[in-house]
Amino acid sequence: MGYRSSLIIAILAVLTMLGLGSGPADARNRKGEKLLTEGRAAEVKKDYDTALEKYEAALSEDPGDAAYQLSVNRVRFQAAQMHINLGQKKRAAGNLADALEEFVKAYAIDPASSMADQEIRRTRAMIEREKKKDPNAKSDGGPEAEAGMTPVQLAKRQSEDRFDSYGGIPELQPISNAKITLKMNNQPPKVLYETVGKLAGINVIMDPEYNQTGASKNYSVEFNGSTLEEALDYLNLMTKSFWKALSANTIFVTLDNTQKRRDHDEMIMKVFYLNNIGTAQELQEIVTALRTVTDIQKLFTYTAQSAIIVRAEADRVALAEKLIADLDKPKSEIVVDVLVLEVSRSRTRDLAAAIAQKGITSPITYTGGGATSSGTGTGTDPGTGTGTGTGSGASAGGAIPLGRVPHLSIKDYAITLPGGLIQAVLSDSNTRVLQSPQIRAADGFKSSLKIGDRVPIASGSFQPGIGGVGINPLVNTQFTFQDVGVNVDITPHVQGENEIAMHVELDISTVRDRIELGGISQPIIGQRKASVDMRVREGEINILGGLMQTQSSKNVSGIPGLAAIPVLRRLFTSEKYETSENSLLVVLVPHIVRRPEFTEMNLKGIAVGNATNVKLNYGPRKTPATPPASQAPATAPGANPPASPAPQPAPAVPAAPGAPVPVTPGPGEARATFVPSSSEGLQGGAVTVSLRVENAKDLFAGNVKLRFDPKILRVNDIAAGGLLSSDGQQVVPTKNIQNDTGEAALALNRLPGGQGISGSGNLATITFQLIGKGSSTVSVSQLTLHNSDTDTIRVSLPEMTITVK
Structure with a gap:
């Protein structure tokens, strides 16, 4: 009895010690699990700071728990990335100090984050740049917009501004577009050029070498209703010279020879992006055609973008542009209905009501019923039949002794009766x-x-040439x-x-x-x-x-x-x-x-100069719809050069193409208009129209939907104007052109985190191809504008008319 009592006391003591030892650990585990659950709930809500705090508290309760360690490492990265994203948004808005604070928090959470370290250094450099900047200086997009740019973004914007400032070939824009009527006799080339220039309101600069070598002969000319370009080309032909535009109101005249052409012909560079190229071979064939027809030497291809890079004289590049427009056409497509009709009929009839319907093929067999064998007992001969005592049988193969032939009878033979069949x-x-x-x-x-x-x-089979353990002896097919x-x-x-x-x-x-x-x-x-x-x-x-x-x-x-x-x-x-x-x-x-799209412009032949020089001729400029001033023909005396032509009244300067039409918007209301309000052109040409918004306030995004007659017009492109990007912020455009139904849509959105634009400017630019004769109304069926708070800005819906002749 005493032994049992001692044993029970010992067991109770051990259990008590185990309970006391495991109690604190269980309590800690329960606390860690609670913190882990709270951290997961915060992580689901994307509150990564709180989740990280809970996970780190759980890890401190049990540092050896793998689940706690994994949760801390995972959320540490997410929390740091969250602060980096917040810092980038604040920096884009121009709040550099707040952005730097977010980046520092991200680096404190995850010191291994190289992005956080990079953003800290970049933001500090931007802060130093702003401190050194002149406070009175303002950029195009405002100081706040430039302050939120990284050095790379600022350099990119400066490059884009520089690209926009690049000019093309100077285009001559005379003050007067009136037809020239002029008659001059026995005058040197310098006087002829200067007289024509004064009539059109342009300056003429003569090459000094031309004055020395090409002015020894006098010429007589007469122009009746010629344009400025036609008059200058006539003088070129007569005096063996050529002219080039130096600016909108100045031309330069020199001798027409190979050396002067090489010295003074303007070269331009242009990149053509082809839209209907399917293979690299097609691109190479177009390049071969361009080299052969235009004789351009500086011509290269970029297959990845289906692009052709050209550097040549202006007329050669214009000719190449015409060829590319004629060759870069969408391919025709067909749909073929394939009908396969197969009809099969099979009919079978079996009739049989006969005896031996397949003929009689029954053999007569010998049974040997009357034969006896010698011997006693029970036995079986090799033939057929059994017996006791006197046995009956026949030899193998139905053979019988010749001595039994006289004793044969009908009982010794058997035959199989033919069967009968009834079948239908x-x-x-x-x-x-x-x-x-x-x-x-x-x-x-x-x-x-x-x-x-x-x-x-x-198609074939083989079998291993050797056999053994582990080798498949079967044939492989x-x-x-x-x-x-x-x-x-x-x-x-x-x-x-x-x-x-x-x-x-x-x-x-x-x-x-x-x-x-x-x-x-x-x-x-x-x-x-x-x-x-x-x-x-x-x-x-x-x-x-x-x-x-x-x-x-x-x-x-x-x-x-x-x-x-x-x-x-x-x-x-x-x-x-x-x-x-x-x-x-x-x-x-x-x-x-889809049919081939060959327009009248594609089939039209154009003059391209001679075998030596490529020169394109352009139609006359459009004159403004104002009554032309009366102008008497200027006639120079036949012997003496005129001092100067009689002064001509200068007509009104026409508005530049694409200039905004003056509008008077209501006070405090935004207004949309087309610029120009109406347009006309020849079939096969192109017209560019701008959708202008006046008095916009905090404009952040816009959606435009146009309707037009697809039989007359075709939208080549619809692109974002300069209004939403006037402060340097990036605009994300999304366009949808449906020329078959006569619709085009454009959605414009600024990057989130910034303010809107206030003011006036072009919201969108639309390029129409004139494909059919007649008049088409271009209307804005939907124009939705939003400010930075996503509120709708009310605006009128404009429309215009385009006439194709």
């Missing part, structure tokens, strides 16, 4: 197959359509797969408006049966294949191939002789009739879904 079976099956796939193909490109299955066919079904390959060429030339390869195959070859079931594939070249009209039904097959068979079996008796033959014969009919028809119906 009729089988009639009809099968109809109709397949009507469609295939779409672009002009000059091969398109393939495969409808069916891929059937495996054994190799298989290839063949397409079975309807396979169509079409290469179309759209010729003209309604005709299509096609190369068609049609393969219709089916698995008709299977046979065993070498223990492998192999398919028997029936194939109908056609390869043709044809030229058809759109929508024309073309029968590519047809096949009709009829097969009949009759099988009769019975007893010879008896099968020929007219009436009784039915009792001794059976008949089987089989009839099968197969019909196959393949029909192709092509439809043109």
